[in-house]
Amino acid sequence: MTDTDYTRLFSKRAQGMKASEIRELLKITQNKEIISFAGGLPSPEAFPIEDVKNICNKVLDEDGANALQYCATEGVTKLREAIAQRMNNQGMDVTYKNILITTGAQQGLDLIGKTFLNTGDIVIVGAPTYLGGTNAFNSYMAKMESIPLDNEGMSPDLLEEKLNKLNLHGSNPKLLYIIPSFQNPSGVTLTQSRRKKILDIAHEYDVLIIEDNPYSKLRYDGKENSTIYSMDKENSTIYLGTFSKVLSPGLRIAWTIAPQQLMNKLIITKQASDLCTSTFGQYLAYEYLAQGLIDIHIEKIKDLYRKKRDTMLAALDKYFPQGATWTKPEGGMFIWVTLPEYIDTGQMIERAIENKVAYVIGAAFHADRSGKNCMRLNYTYSSIDKIDEGIRKLAMTIENEIEMHKKKDESPYKLDEDGLITGV
Ligand code: PMP
Numbered sequence: 001m002t003d004t005d006y007t008r009l010f011s012k013r014a015q016g017m018k019a020s021e022i023r024e025l026l027k028i029t030q031n032k033e034i035i036s037f038a039g040g041l042p043s044p045e046a047f048p049i050e051d052v053k054n055i056c057n058k059v060l061d062e063d064g065a066n067a068l069q070y071c072a073t074e075g076v077t078k079l080r081e082a083i084a085q086r087m088n089n090q091g092m093d094v095t096y097k098n099i100l101i102t103t104g105a106q107q108g109l110d111l112i113g114k115t116f117l118n119t120g121d122i123v124i125v126g127a128p129t130y131l132g133g134t135n136a137f138n139s140y141m142a143k144m145e146s147i148p149l150d151n152e153g154m155s156p157d158l159l160e161e162k163l164n165k166l167n168l169h170g171s172n173p174k175l176l177y178i179i180p181s182f183q184n185p186s187g188v189t190l191t192q193s194r195r196k197k198i199l200d201i202a203h204e205y206d207v208l209i210i211e212d213n214p215y216s217k218l219r220y221d222g223k224e225n226s227t228i229y230s231m232d233k234e235n236s237t238i239y240l241g242t243f244s245k246v247l248s249p250g251l252r253i254a255w256t257i258a259p260q261q262l263m264n265k266l267i268i269t270k271q272a273s274d275l276c277t278s279t280f281g282q283y284l285a286y287e288y289l290a291q292g293l294i295d296i297h298i299e300k301i302k303d304l305y306r307k308k309r310d311t312m313l314a315a316l317d318k319y320f321p322q323g324a325t326w327t328k329p330e331g332g333m334f335i336w337v338t339l340p341e342y343i344d345t346g347q348m349i350e351r352a353i354e355n356k357v358a359y360v361i362g363a364a365f366h367a368d369r370s371g372k373n374c375m376r377l378n379y380t381y382s383s384i385d386k387i388d389e390g391i392r393k394l395a396m397t398i399e400n401e402i403e404m405h406k407k408k409d410e411s412p413y414k415l416d417e418d419g420l421i422t423g424v
């Protein structure tokens with residue numbers, strides 16, 4: 001058989017697409033020996049398997065023929081209505097017509113890219129930001145412009161400065177991508193006053209805000225903030241919600257909320273993608289909401305995740321060397337660690353995996369591949385015992401890096417990462 005070179009057949013956009021570092025690591029971390037702080041996965045011990053089993057039977061007994069049929073692209077109406085009601089209870093003012101059910105929020109991001117982005121269009125993102133977001137926008141050949149985050153999220157001043165500069169060069173960014181609460185990957189939350197300022201700036205510069213909000217219900221301390229969508233009186237925000245982090249990512253049920261004119265286009269875009277999201281999954285999600293189970297489940301996982309977060313923070317304090325700093329999130333799933341400048345977490349990952357512990361490298365979350373001395377740690381997936389052990393192993397890996405660096409500095413010879421002499 002001859003080996004055919006298919007590259008010439010790939011579209012320009014496919015040629016530019018790279019594998020997600022998170023998805024690649026998921027394969028490695030399926031090895032049970034490795035303690036994974038890599039993927040943003042819910043705790044497997046918390047899935048409500050019995051409840052879902054009962055709901056499956058109920059749905060099949062009572063409405064099996066509809067649940068197994070195709071449904072409208074927009075989604076199953078009763079689920080859309082239930083979601084609209086939940087969102088209105090949190091300060092929004094929407095009807096089921098503003099809700100599009102999607103196959104994960106990831107599909108929402110893809111549909112947004114497909115609907116709004118031409119080659120070279122600019123999307124403003126955080127530095128760091130969610131890799132799946134930049135991958136989705138990249139696949140439409142958009143250009144990312146990054147705004148550094150601090151402990152209060154994206155800085156409105158830096159955002160305005162960037163928009164102003166781009167405008168002076170004749171560029172008008174189309175989208176502003178924001179993960180407002182317990183941001184992936186940093187864990188930081190955009191303060192209420194910054195939300196308002198950022199909204200005002202987006203209005204002034206005519207940028208559409210994409211508010212991607214999978215984590216806000218996982219708040220362990222402090223007070224909930226208003227969503228940007230609920231504060232926006234000018235219809236310039238699209239909101240993404242999902243059941244992935246509060247119920248099950250395997251269900252792949254999420255929703256996009258948009259003003260009506262935008263919604264019509266998003267629906268058409270989705271038609272070409274997958275006709276509709278799993279009807280059966282939507283029926284299950286509806287029942288889970290209708291039976292009032294979701295809030296009980298969220299309370300349960302919040303208690304568990306709070307303990308896990310505290311365990312990881314305590315272990316970081318106990319084991320991590322001087323010179324390392326990290327965020328202290330009030331909720332969500334992630335802690336962001338910054339190590340001394342000379343440590344490259346991309347190079348260190350191999351050694352970490354040898355030591356049976358995994359994280360996601362900082363550069364994966366930076367559109368310009370900076371953040372090399374950073375790493376994202378997930379604390380929801382591993383058990384409490386494993387969290388302590390994993391952080392100890394990771395600390396040991398970092399200590400070795402520091403030692404190696406010291407040796408390099410002291411040595412008259414050039415050493416490689418394994419301490420072998422490569423030159424004088
Ligand atoms: N947005 C963010 C910020 C996420 O963290 C994730 C999942 N990690 C997604 C979107 C995609 O979620 P879903 O499972 O709903 O596709």
Ligand code: G9A
Pocket residue numbers: 022023026038039040041132184
């Ligand atoms: O890619 C996945 O499996 C979802 C997780 C996302 C993340 O780790 O941020």
